[in-house]
Amino acid sequence: MSYVGHGGKEIIERVITDPSEAAAKIRGLAKIPIRGQIAREIIGIAYGFFSPLEGFMGKADVAAVCDRMTLASGAVWSIPIVFDMSDSELAEYGIKEGDTVLLTYQNQPMATLEVEEIYSFDKVKIAQSVYGTTEEKHPGVARTFAYKDKFVGGKITLVNQPKINEPFDKFFLTPIQTRQKFAEKGWKRIVAHQTRNVPHTGHEWLMKGSWLQTHGDAPVEKIETGLLVNAIIGEKRKGDYIDEAIVLCQDVLRTAGYFREDTHLTSITLWDMRYAGPKEAIFHAILRTNLGLTHHMFGRDHAGVGTYYDPYDAHRIFDQLPPGALDIKPVRVLEWWYCPVCAEVAYMGLCGHTKERQNFSGTLIRSIIQDGVKPPRLIFRPEVFDLIMETAEKYGFGSPFVTDQYLQNRNPVFTLPPMGA
Amino acid sequence: MSTETYPINIWINEERYEKLQQVGLAGMAQEMLAGLKVLRVPCTEEQKDKVLKLFPMAKFDAATTRSIELLPRDVKDKIFDTVIANKKLDIMDVFLAGC
Incomplete structure (x- = not known):
């Protein structure tokens, strides 16, 4: 069965699953070690999370992203996906256009890269067009300026499939697997909740509200509307929630009954957040289109950082797209707060007790x-709070928040098995 | 003219509340979120700077709460114990002298 992804293109997995074919494919290739971000993006490209991309972008695509928020083909795209190398690395590995090289990670073969183009691009232009600023204190701008001076564009093929480690293994679904799961569940409308958080009840009601908006006029006797909680797993910063707490605590909302089994699913996507606000909202919409979702919830200050974006810029950007540019509907929501007069979690669009x-x-x-004080269940579900503390002990070296110790010693999200090549 | 204080939020569970009651400070705990109480231990700007220097993992949240956050739990426990021992909220000089 074929699945159509963003831009109307069929989702193709660029993965060699036969070990002997993979071994033959990489024999004699120059080996280039890569960092975590690039490894995660290879997984994103190879399994079709980033469809229609088949590899790292060439210059025409990056220029189109910066100038028109599209790929060179015209399909909407908002964030460059590039592989950077320095001149000295290019010389050291003797890489030239037309070559095929082997990208390695964790000292294991990972993917081949067909070097179609080696180019440079104005990083200031990327920063200004994607992030709307060139201030280095913006983490996305800092990431852009940290890129080495050359970019290598070309198709990638995954030759060594990652082993997703516990507890993430239960939550990693490729786009095709995600769509198969939706079909098993009989879901016709599915709304995405993007998260990097352990859920409090404000988050829970964001999800419930967006589910109700998505369900809309659909029949109620047989529920065919689902909620996908898609956690972004990527580079961590000190003070973030640990990844294990995020994923497990999101999932416990269903297993503890706050969501029905037949309406809720948790999964992960590997991606290093760019904090690009509205541009990242578009990227998230593309990502979830490829996962087969029909709707995507966007709340206040989606993927924003500091005061770079208006809280609702990520809503407005969808109004700038031509009709049909995306095959996913934005579900735009206001805030939920706790109202002591209503004595419940209340929606900004309904509750009049603003003061x-x-x-x-x-x-x-x-x-x-941090204080270990159990909040009222109206704010934090007790099952969630208990699980945070449990994951802190089990995975976080005593802390639910990322520490130096966690960064240095955590179990990786995935490992590449030895290939014997 | 009021001088801004830079509080450290200490969240109050039942055990802490009982201790506050015993020293007559229970009324100082303010309701913050859905009935959850917090004790806001004030710091002057100078005390705030000392706290941030002594505990570099902490940060002053200038954007939203204007409070000192992310202090380790054991540090906040000690601050709370200092409040109880001194039977008052204005204890940061005493606490910092002991660090």
């Missing part, structure tokens, strides 16, 4: 967790 509201400040919630 009395108590906001779900991420900082305050983290402060409460």
Whole structure:
């Protein structure tokens, strides 16, 4: 069965699954070690998360992304996906256009790269067009400026499939597997909830509200609307929630009954957040289109950082797209807060007790967790809180937040098995 | 003219609340979120700077709460114990002298 992804193109997995074919394919190739970001993006490309991309972008694609927010083909695309190398590395490995090279990670073969183009590109232009700023304190700009001076564009093929490690193994689904799962569940409408957080009840109601919006006029006797909680797993910074807590605590909302078994699913996508606000919202919409979702929830300050973007820029950008540019509908939502008058979690678009509201400040919630003080269940489900503490002990070296120790000693999300090549 | 204080938020569970009651400070705990109480231990700007220097993992949240956050739990436990021992909230000089 074929599946159509973003841009109307069939999702193709660029993966060699036969070990002997893979061994033959990489024999004699120059080996180039890569960093975690590039490895995660290879997985994104190879399994079709980034469809229609088949490899790292060439210059025409990067230029089109910067100038028109499209690929050279015209399909909407908002963030360059590039593989950077320095001149000295290119010389050291003797890489030239027309070559095929082997990209290695964790000292194991990972993917071949067909070197179609070696080029340079104005990083200031990338920063300004994608992030709307060139300030290096913006983490996406800092990432852009940290790229080496040359980019290597070309198709990649995964030759060594990653082993996803516990506890993430239960949650990693390729786009094709995700669509198969949706078909098993009989879901016709599916809304994405993008997350990098352990859920408090404000998040829970964002999800429930977006599910209701998505379900809309669909029949109620047989529920055919689902919610996919798709956690972004990528480079971590000190103070972030540990990945294990995010994924397991999102999932416990279903196993503890706050969501029905037949309406909720948790999965992960490997991606290093760029914090590009509206541009990242478009990228997330593309990603979830490829996963087979029909709707995508966008809340306040989606994928934003600091004060670079207006809280609802990520809503407005969808109005700038021509009709049919995306095959996924944005579900735009306001905030949920705790209202002491209503004595419940309330929606900004409905609750009139604006002065009395108590906001779900991420900082305050983290402060409460840090103190180990169990919040009221109206704010934090007890099952979630208990699991945070459990994951802190089991995976976080005693902390639910990323520490130096976690960064240095955590079990990796995936490992590449030895290929014997 | 009021001088801004830079509080450290100490969240109050039942055990902490009982201790506050015993020293007559229970009324100082403020309701912050869905009935959850917090004790806001004030710092002057100078005390705030000392805290951030002594505990570099902490940060001052200038954007939203304007409080000192991400202090390790054991540090906050000690601050709370200092409040109880001194039977008052204004204890940061005492706490910092002991660090």
